[in-house]
Amino acid sequence: MRGKAAPPGVTMTTAEAVVATLVSHGLDTVYALPGVQNDMLFEALFRAANQLRTVHTRHEQGAAYMALGAALATGKPQAYAVVPGPGLLNSSAALLTAYSMNAPVLGLIGQIPDADIGRDLGHLHEIRDQAGIIKRLVDHVSLIRKPEQAARATALALRAMRTGRPGPAVLECAIDVWGRTGTIIPQAPLPIPETKVDPGAIRRAAKRLGAAKRPLIICGGGAQDAADEVTTLSAMLQAPVLGYRRGRGVLDSRDPLSVTLPLGRDLWAEADVVLAVGTRLLIQLRQWGIDRDLAIIRIDADAKEHARLHKPAVAITGAAKPILQKLLAELPEHNARRASRGAEMRERQSAWRKRLEKIGPQIAFLDAIRAELPEDGIFVDEVTQIGFAARLAFPVYKPRTFLSPGYQDNLGWGFATALGAQHARRDVPVVSISGDGGFMFTANEMATAVYHRIPLIAIVFNDGAFGNVRRIQQERFDNRLIASDLANPDFVAYAKSFGAEAMRATSPDELRQALRRAIAHRDGPTLIEVPVGAFPSPWEFIQMGRVRGE
Ligand SMILES: Cc1ncc(C[n+]2csc(CCOP(=O)(O)OP(=O)(O)O)c2C)c(N)n1
Ligand SMILES: [Mg+2]
Numbered sequence: 001m002r003g004k005a006a007p008p009g010v011t012m013t014t015a016e017a018v019v020a021t022l023v024s025h026g027l028d029t030v031y032a033l034p035g036v037q038n039d040m041l042f043e044a045l046f047r048a049a050n051q052l053r054t055v056h057t058r059h060e061q062g063a064a065y066m067a068l069g070a071a072l073a074t075g076k077p078q079a080y081a082v083v084p085g086p087g088l089l090n091s092s093a094a095l096l097t098a099y100s101m102n103a104p105v106l107g108l109i110g111q112i113p114d115a116d117i118g119r120d121l122g123h124l125h126e127i128r129d130q131a132g133i134i135k136r137l138v139d140h141v142s143l144i145r146k147p148e149q150a151a152r153a154t155a156l157a158l159r160a161m162r163t164g165r166p167g168p169a170v171l172e173c174a175i176d177v178w179g180r181t182g183t184i185i186p187q188a189p190l191p192i193p194e195t196k197v198d199p200g201a202i203r204r205a206a207k208r209l210g211a212a213k214r215p216l217i218i219c220g221g222g223a224q225d226a227a228d229e230v231t232t233l234s235a236m237l238q239a240p241v242l243g244y245r246r247g248r249g250v251l252d253s254r255d256p257l258s259v260t261l262p263l264g265r266d267l268w269a270e271a272d273v274v275l276a277v278g279t280r281l282l283i284q285l286r287q288w289g290i291d292r293d294l295a296i297i298r299i300d301a302d303a304k305e306h307a308r309l310h311k312p313a314v315a316i317t318g319a320a321k322p323i324l325q326k327l328l329a330e331l332p333e334h335n336a337r338r339a340s341r342g343a344e345m346r347e348r349q350s351a352w353r354k355r356l357e358k359i360g361p362q363i364a365f366l367d368a369i370r371a372e373l374p375e376d377g378i379f380v381d382e383v384t385q386i387g388f389a390a391r392l393a394f395p396v397y398k399p400r401t402f403l404s405p406g407y408q409d410n411l412g413w414g415f416a417t418a419l420g421a422q423h424a425r426r427d428v429p430v431v432s433i434s435g436d437g438g439f440m441f442t443a444n445e446m447a448t449a450v451y452h453r454i455p456l457i458a459i460v461f462n463d464g465a466f467g468n469v470r471r472i473q474q475e476r477f478d479n480r481l482i483a484s485d486l487a488n489p490d491f492v493a494y495a496k497s498f499g500a501e502a503m504r505a506t507s508p509d510e511l512r513q514a515l516r517r518a519i520a521h522r523d524g525p526t527l528i529e530v531p532v533g534a535f536p537s538p539w540e541f542i543q544m545g546r547v548r549g550e
Contacts, residue, residue: 009183014173015044017150017184018108019052025158025189027079029053029070030108031063031420035083037110037125040179045081055423055452060087062416062445064094064107069420071103072403073378075225077161078424081108084172085125088134094416095137097408098168101221101246102301104161107170109134114145114174131172140169147182155187162192165302195318202326205275205297205314209327210334212273215239218264219247221406222278222301222320226250227399229324230277236331238338239275240267240345245381245391245404247279253395256345260392262541263352269547273297276312277320282407285309289549299323353393359538362389365530368508369431369459370395372515377429378403378421382414384435385468385535386461392541412441415458419449422456429457429519436462436488443494449525450498457518459511459528460491463535471537495527502527 012020018041022030032054034042045054057063060082067080082091088109098105111130112123120128127133134141140160144153150173157169209215215237223230223243227250234241234257241251242264251258259267261283268274268288275297276284284290286309295313298306299320306315316323356363365386373379375397381387381404396402403421405413418432439460449456470484495502501521505511505528518526 009185011181012147012184013040013044013179013181014144014147014150015041015178016047017147018144018154018171018173019044019048020184021151021154021158021187022079023048023051024186025077025155027052027077029055029423030079030081031055031057031066031070032081033057033060033063033083033087035087035110035125037083037112037175038081038108038178041081041108041110041173043179055448057448058444059442060090061094061412062419062442062448064091064098064105065413065416065442066420066423067105068094068098068101068103069380069403069417069422070424071098071105072101072417073400073421073425073430075400077104077106077158078420079106079108082110083125084110084112084130085127087125088127088130092137093408093410093412095168095170097405097410097413099138100408101406102166103168104166105168106157106161107134107138107168109170109172111143111172111174113176117143117174134170134172138168138170142171144171144173144177146177147180147184151184151187155190159190159192164195197316197318197323197326199326201314201316202323202330205316206327206330207334208273208295208297208313209237209275210331210336212237214267214271215273215275216264216267216271217241217275217277218279218281218284219243219250219277220279221246222299223247223250224278224399226277226320226324229321229328231255232328233275233324233331236328236335238341240264240341242267244283246406248391248402248404249396249399252397254397256342256349259345259349262355262392262544263348265544265547266348275299277324280305281309287543287545289546291549294548356393356541359389359393359536359541362386362535362538363393364508365461365511366390366394368511369433369515372512372519373429373431376401377431378418378425380414380418380421380430380432381405382432382434382438383409383411383468384433384438384461385463385538386433388538388542390433392538411438414438416442416445418458419445419454419456422454423452426455429455431457431459431515433459433461435467436460436464436486436491437466439491440488446495446498446500446525446527450500453524455522456525457515457528458525459530461530461532462488462491463532464488467534471534475537491527491529495525500525500527502529504529504531506531
């Protein structure tokens with residue numbers, strides 16, 4: 001028998017090897033902002049332009065947020081490239097958000113000359129212990145030191161992003177290494193190690209759920225790829241499904257069993273078994289409380305997550321979809337006969353809708369958006385008055401169509417992340433909502449939207465204030481207003497000055513009409529400014545206090 005022939009090598013630069021590996025892994029875009037350390041990377045991107053598109057932004061945070069938005073909208077890995085030091089730090093809020101959202105974002109970050117890394121010589125963009133800084137932000141970072149390492153290092157980073165708990169990764173490469181040539185062996189995607197699921201744990205979970213009188217399913221971001229399974233399970237158990245922010249859209253809001261926060265809390269109070277899928281359960285365990293009458297079953301990609309706050313009755317580690325498929329196969333044997341809870345849930349939903357009329361002014365704008373946004377259109381939320389209400393009351397019909405920034409809740413994510421989502425999903429309309437405060441964090445990326453003809457619809461609710469902060473100062477600090485009133489540009493004139501479409505809408509009806517026009521315009525961005533006053537507070541529906549335990 002003859003031995004296997006070694007695969008033929010190809011002469012390439014480090015940068016070309018990285019680019020070829022991104023392409024062989026199915027990436028089609030790099031969001032990027034150039035600079036001298038990465039010149040040879042951009043040279044490789046130029047040569048690969050028919051396979052890998054380079055979308056340049058006006059600030060590194062825009063590039064990283066766009067990669068994040070593309071990753072969240074598609075569920076697939078996405079990359080961004082920036083210079084070291086200030087470039088890295090400018091992108092760091094988005095990298096932090098990618099980490100906290102478990103989003104597969106790959107940062108390609110430049111470095112000073114290889115031989116001088118760590119010597120504190122004062123090279124352009126040098127920063128002390130860049131790798132150490134990155135290690136605090138992401139779980140996987142590696143420095144490419146030679147062309148021969150490039151393809152494998154890239155494949156390892158892309159595998160790490162999809163192994164166990166997904167998340168971002170970073171590759172660093174020095175200014176003098178990107179352009180070095182070597183003999184490169186092409187690298188196919190590395191197999192993702194499958195986590196073995198304990199059949200005993202599946203059986204225990206099926207028995208507990210099957211016998212439960214008042215089961216409740218709680219979904220987080222980790223359930224977004226298991227919508228079919230959650231939907232079937234919910235019907236079999238007649239179990240309501242609570243999704244707040246990252247878990248919204250897993251069960252269609254039109255299903256009477258689909259609930260958000262306030263009704264979810266009532267159901268938590270009465271549940272005997274909760275199945276938590278890909279969620280930290282922080283609100284439930286910290287705010288709502290827990291006692292011995294409630295058994296928790298957890299499914300999470302990260303084994304460390306299960307017992308951080310409370311020891312679950314059953315813990316299953318791995319991706320939600322295959323685990324739920326196994327659970328669905330096991331459940332019929334153990335499941336009690338169940339009457340439909342449809343009528344009961346419809347009644348309870350409508351009682352909560354009445355109470356939510358307190359935030360009716362926000363909901364009226366959300367209704368206008370929902371009426372015009374197609375079922376599979378994507379809504380990108382931000383920490384603004386309309387955003388708080390959307391998390392509670394915006395109907396979401398499909399997974400990955402409600403993007404909410406999770407626990408970072410960072411101003412500035414909305415517009416830039418939505419640009420990435422819209423760039424990656426040109427086939428559906430994407431709407432971002434921002435306050436005047438949040439929009440101005442990344443408003444410069446209107447230039448990117450126009451240059452790359454990204455048809456995002458950006459709605460800016462303008463109350464002339466960091467409204468949320470301002471209301472807290474009014475209500476809790478006896479109206480001692482500080483640092484919360486804002487001077488703004490004329491947002492319509494601002495957008496038009498870039499060549500974008502722009503309109504002003506002063507009521508929910510006008511917003512509907514503006515949206516209709518904006519959705520028809522697919523050749524570039526549209527900004528819709530909505531001048532508003534102060535909105536009623538949503539906090540009584542978000543921070544609702546303990547219902548179980550001490
Ligand atoms: C990066 C970041 N900095 C500061 C905050 C604190 N913060 C939360 S809401 C808010 C005000 C938001 O104002 P605006 O975007 O205009 O929305 P509004 O509340 O007025 O609707 C601030 C400053 C934050 N969430 N993120
Ligand atoms: Mg505001």
